[in-house]
Every structure is written in C-alpha cells, then in structure tokens.
Amino acid sequence: MVVKKWTQxxxxxxxxxxxxxxxLIVRLATENRTWGGVRIQGELRRLGHRLGAGTIRRILRGRRIPPPTARDDRWRTFLQAHAESILAVTPPPRERGGFSLCRLGFATDQPGP
Incomplete structure (x- = not known):
C-alpha cells in the first residue's frame, strides 16, 4: 500500500x-511622455502605492504604450520647462581661420549645490 505524503x-x-x-499608471504614462517606469514608481510611492518599476514597465508594454520618448527630445523639453528662468548669454562671434565661431552660454536663477 502506497501512502501519499501530505504537502502544502x-x-x-x-x-x-x-x-x-x-x-492610474496608464494615465501617468500617457500624460507625462518623458517619464519612465522608475519615475512613475516614485510618484506612486508618494501616493502610498508600493510597486516595482518592472511591473510598471510590464503594464505599459501590455497596453502598447512605448517607453519614454527619444533622448533628443529631452533638451527641448528642458528648455520649454525652464524658459522663464534661463537667461541666454551670447558674446560677439569671433573669426578664426575664415570661420565665425559663436559661443552660447546659459545662466539660471536656480541655487547651486
């Protein structure tokens, strides 16, 4: 006779x-195109939800929401967000070897580290 062993x-x-x-995850991702899984995870944590970034990426991939936009879009987004606080500084162009060089600098009113 065979006795079956009890298992959990x-x-x-x-x-x-x-x-x-x-x-909520889908809404955050569609309204904030530049946010990735980690940023959405941080926002959800502030709201009291503990969720992994991989879980968020899996949810977005299942809903066919692409990852954050291409990296070249970030500079434009940064400039649009901080346009009021950025002061463009352009010294006069210098000629060097037949080419005119122009330097562009930015000064912000944000406090430094």
Missing amino acids: PRSPGRPPLDDELVQ
Whole structure:
C-alpha cells in the first residue's frame, strides 16, 4: 500500500493589481511622455502605492504604450520647462581661420549645490 505524503498546497502567486491602479499608471504614462517606469514608481510611492518599476514597465508594454520618448527630445523639453528662468548669454562671434565661431552660454536663477 502506497501512502501519499501530505504537502502544502501551492499558492496561486501574487494577487492581481487593482484596475484603478492600472488605470492610474496608464494615465501617468500617457500624460507625462518623458517619464519612465522608475519615475512613475516614485510618484506612486508618494501616493502610498508600493510597486516595482518592472511591473510598471510590464503594464505599459501590455497596453502598447512605448517607453519614454527619444533622448533628443529631452533638451527641448528642458528648455520649454525652464524658459522663464534661463537667461541666454551670447558674446560677439569671433573669426578664426575664415570661420565665425559663436559661443552660447546659459545662466539660471536656480541655487547651486
């Protein structure tokens, strides 16, 4: 006679996320195109939700929301966000070997580290 050994039943895994939380993740990603999974994770943590960045990326990938926009868009986004606090400084162009060189500098009113 064979006696079956008793084993602990396996748990079904992690419980699924609330639909409301998934909708919030999708909304944050679509309204803030430059935010990635880590930034969305930080915002959710401030709201009291603990979630991994990989979980957020998986949710967005499942909804066919692409990752943050191309990196060349960030400079334009930065300039648009800080346009009022940036003062453009342009010294007069200098000629060097037949080419005219122009230097461009930025000064902001933000306090330094």
